[in-house]
Amino acid sequence: MDREVTLDHLYIDGALMQGQTETKSGKNITKVMEKELVIYNLEEKEKAAIERSQIFQVLGGKELETKVVVVLGKAGMGKSILVQKICQDWSNGKFSQFEFVFWFECRRLSLPEKQYSLKDLLLELFVKPREGSDEVFEYILQNPDKVLLIFDGFEELQDHDGFTHYSDCQSYKELYSIRELFAGLFQKKILSGCTLLLTARPKDKFNQYLSKVDKIIEMIGFSPQQVESYIARYFEGLPYSDDAVKLITDCQYLFSHCYSPVMCRFICFLCEMMFEMGDKDLPSTLTSLFVKYLQQKLIPTQTDVTAIGNQQHITRLAQLAWYLGEKNQNALKSSLFPSKEVKEFALKYGLVLPFTFPKHSGNREEEFGSVFSDFVIQNFLSALHLVLTEEIKDKSLTKYLSLPARKKKPHNWLDLVPRFLPGLLYLQHDPYLCSLSDEHVMKIITKKQKTLLKYIKKIQISDLYPEKLLELLHCVYETQDSYLLQHVALRLKAELSFLGTLLTPPDVYVLHFILKRSPKEFSLDLRNSGINLQGLKHLVGLKSVTSFRASLSDTVRLWESLEQTKEYELLKISVEKFGIDPFKAETMKDISDLSDLVRVQEKMIHCMEDAFGCNINEIPAIKNLRKLEFALDALSENEIGDEGTKSLCEVLSELTSLETLNLYNNYICDAGAENIARILPAMASLRVLHVQCNKITDAGAQKLTDSLRKCPHIKSVASLAINLQAILKLCEPDSDLAYTELNQNYNPTDGSVTNTSVGKIALISW
Ligand SMILES: Nc1ncnc2c1ncn2[C@@H]1O[C@H](COP(=O)(O)OP(=O)(O)OP(=O)(O)O)[C@@H](O)[C@H]1O
Incomplete structure (x- = not known):
């Protein structure tokens, strides 16, 4: 390059x-x-x-x-x-x-x-x-x-x-x-x-x-600011520098790919070539970007005679790229090139770089060879081979998209092939691609395109894992085929969860692109996806996205940045759509994030009052929070402890609709129990409290029991392992609370244990 x-x-x-x-x-x-x-x-x-x-x-x-x-x-x-x-x-x-x-x-x-x-x-x-x-x-x-x-x-x-x-x-x-x-x-x-x-x-x-x-x-690649500075530096000193920067930043899809430094370099290079040739239209897909890249690289120097030779060389180089890629390789010894001409062609246009294999102690000669200049070129050429070759068709073609398979292929050597392949099949009328294929090959390509269409139509889109769904979205995006785009947009599940799935900027772009085309309404779960602020902003601003979940601290950041940039309409929309119920806290950080959300609530309410005159007391995320858990699963031991309980209690009084509070297995001792006891009467909507498997002794239990008597609204205090003696000591014989261990009911009045629960049941254990 x-x-x-x-x-x-x-x-x-x-x-x-x-x-x-x-x-x-x-x-x-x-x-x-x-x-x-x-x-x-x-x-x-x-x-x-x-x-x-x-x-x-x-x-x-x-x-x-x-x-x-x-x-x-x-x-x-x-x-x-x-x-x-x-x-x-x-x-x-x-x-x-x-x-x-x-x-x-x-x-x-x-x-x-x-x-x-x-x-x-x-x-x-x-x-x-x-x-x-x-x-x-x-x-x-x-x-x-x-x-x-x-x-x-x-x-x-x-x-x-x-x-x-x-x-x-x-x-x-x-x-x-x-x-x-x-x-x-x-x-x-x-x-x-x-x-x-x-x-x-x-x-x-x-x-x-x-x-x-x-x-x-x-x-993890460049941030949007780093992309901007790379592009600015790349074009520094060129007469069209400002225009080039604007062209790339305006083309949101390509800009999203610039988070990857290697892509950023390709995009800048292509943009530079285009400006030099007076062309100012950046391609809209990755496939057309690379078709144009090849074209730009080869055309300026070639005559008609060399053009024909080059077309043949590209086809044979594509075959080689595929052959090596399948074996997870990108370097080859010179003797493996199909001909000297192909090797010279590839070296001349920078598609491969010279490479020396190390000398062996017995044999002191170095062996010369070549290596594909980078993985994107090798991927593109590999996909080109799959498109042009007669040998691969039907199932053997679609397996390279590997969409419905549950497991990702163990290697990611040819990761971009599933994007370039559909892109190329749908670019079959591009003049450059036509120049690589005769009438017979064109017929093959048309057939392959039909195979692809049939294959995508058969996929149960609602069953796809998030990673595979994203792959499908990239695949149909590359085709730019309105039928396929619509087909997928209509079949997406209403509840789209990307929880724990990495969302890169191009992933967010294609997701946005398809959701925008759907007449349906979606609820997005973007927690633990590593989404950046711009991506979050774009997705939650979509009309078709009616609710979303995301990391609390990311969301608070989004709101604060929207407030700063005075994008009040979007701020209002994103506050209205945000939900956190049920909230599962896994660390103390989650509790402090919840406090931050409560803290920022007031600011957001004022901001919306000023901007829209609306009169609200609580943001929906807090108003609709009914269940808060500090419990992962039966095996995990959370360590909220007494300190944590203190911070938690500070936020609990603000959660006005909370119905269930689960503090199972959290190392809470008597001091923590006392904090909880103190806050319970203020939690008017609380119905169920789980405090089992903690370190609470009789003293702490006493505090909780005293407090529970003042809380008729609390219907159930759950336990797995009851300390019957502690309860016996604490309970008045005429108490209207009954206590249960597992699914047995202990009746403190006559001391009997039965297996059915009657009337008002409280399950207590410390
Ligand atoms: N920090 C950077 N600043 C500017 N350009 C960069 C930077 N990092 C990478 N690039 C560009 O991206 C290209 C690819 O980078 P590099 O070869 O280091 O990637 P890599 O992670 O080693 O990839 P691979 O896994 O394929 O070996 C470089 O040739 C360079 O043009």
């Missing part, structure tokens, strides 16, 4: 976050528990943000043990650029704890058949000191803490399973395969005390090792 990022000019200090993992049970029964990255909301993202200089700061860990730091980011998020930047920083005197930095591109290490010693890996394979390599190696062995080893692109390491199980590699003298050497380093068996920095794509092969690393850094 013509304008490549230089580490100083176009480099944007992208957001780095310290990642955390959580254990998630698999989505189907057979799947085991797996570690996944926690999805942060806006506030958490800010808290987790770290500087590049902090990457190697690892808390805990034994002093003389290897530290393993992993940088996770989707393809094109800038992991390799970050690695280069770290090396540049080091050469400028930063990270001075390291005297040696070794940087390996994993794709160059994918040589399963060859064997190396640790010394070969460090001082033979890629760099070789002119003299004294024995002394250097000895020094490294003596000072492992001064060594940083970087392995970039873990997913490109072939044959990588079981790195945590193999222990063969214990000696630095023996010869091992790269896989064994890596396992030895990763398991901290050789060169123990060094620092390992790995980069990998998330949700890929690395997930199984997440629990073994000391620090996780996440790269």
Whole structure:
């Protein structure tokens, strides 16, 4: 590509976050528990943000043990650029704890058949000191803490399973395969005390090792502000700079894709080419963007004769892209090209880059080859192959969309194929694509398009998992076919939950695009989706979205920002649509977020009174909150404790419609019980209270019981394990409360326990 990022000019200090993992049970029964990255909301993202200089700061860990730091980011998020930047920083005197930095591109290490010693890996394979390599190696062995080893692109390491199980590699003298050497380093068996920095794509092969690393850094791409500064820098000094910036920022779909640095670069490049040629229409889909990109790249330099040759080369290169992609590869030796001409063509237009395979200790010759310039190009060409080839049709075609399958394919090497494939099938009349196909191929494409249409029509859209639904939305968006768009829009469920599903800016765009076309009404659950503020604003402003849930702190931020920008109409709409019932608090932070919501309520009410003259006392989210739980499931132990209870009680009196309060299993002691007892009379709508499995003794129970007597509105206090003696002591014989353990009823008057509940029942346990 013509304008490549230089580490100083176009480099944007992208957001780095310290990642955390959580254990998630698999989505189907057979799947085991797996570690996944926690999805942060806006506030958490800010808290987790770290500087590049902090990457190697690892808390805990034994002093003389290897530290393993992993940088996770989707393809094109800038992991390799970050690695280069770290090396540049080091050469400028930063990270001075390291005297040696070794940087390996994993794709160059994918040589399963060859064997190396640790010394070969460090001082033979890629760099070789002119003299004294024995002394250097000895020094490294003596000072492992001064060594940083970087392995970039873990997913490109072939044959990588079981790195945590193999222990063969214990000696630095023996010869091992790269896989064994890596396992030895990763398991901290050789060169123990060094620092390992790995980069990998998330949700890929690395997930199984997440629990073994000391620090996780996440790269989530550019924020909208960072995109703007990248674009401004890219066009700086060009006569059409302002127009180009405006063109991209106005084209919301492409702008949404710019959160990915690699896409941002493509979009800027294409925009630059178009301005140079006097064309000012940016394409509206990813597929047309890349068709235009190819066209722009090839056309300016070609004559009629070369055009025909180029068309053939593209087709054969597409086949190669697919062939390698299927094997999770992007590099190939020169001999694998179908012809010298195809190789020269691909190199000339920057579709592949030169690449040298490392020399083997037995054979000192380097082998030359090529690597696809980036994953987007390889994906696009792969999809082009699927469209043009006669070999793949019907089911073997639609399986590459893999929409209804429950499980995501384990690798995401060709992740963009399901978007480019439908896009290309529906662009069959594009002049450039026509130039790649004769009449026979055109017929094949028409048939494939029909297959796709039939396939999508059969999908039970309401049964799709959120990730698959998003994939379908991208797929139909790429077709830009009004029938398909309408078909999907009409079949979406009214309740759309993206709870726990990452929503990137392009995901939000296509969701918005389709919801806008639907005559139906939707309720959206956007909690724990990592949605950004702009995305939240766009979705909740939609007429077809009648209610939504989202992280409390994100929503409060949205309201405050709308208030600041004086977008009162949208503020009113979003306040009216927001709901939180039932509210399940999982941490104390959730309670403080609830307090913030209560706190901001007054401000919002005033704001709406001023703007619209409406007279309301409470915002609907609070007015309609009936159930508050501080309980996850029977197995989890929440630790709200007495301190937490205090904060909770401060907010409870404001929740005027609360009917159920569940504080099961929360380490609440007598002090906490006293706080609850104090607030109960003020909670006029409360009907059910769960306080079982806490640490409340008779004294606390007494306070609660006294308070409950003043609360005739409370009908049930639930318990699983009743302390009958405590209750017996506390209860008056003429009390009209009955007490129950599990589903048995204890009658304090005659001491009998029966299995049926009659009349007014209270279930109490401390
Ligand atoms: N911080 C940045 N500032 C400016 N441009 C960037 C930045 N990070 C990435 N880019 C652009 O995105 C392109 C892709 O980045 P990079 O190769 O580092 O991604 P990656 O995460 O290593 O991808 P992959 O997983 O495919 O290896 C770079 O060539 C560069 O043009």
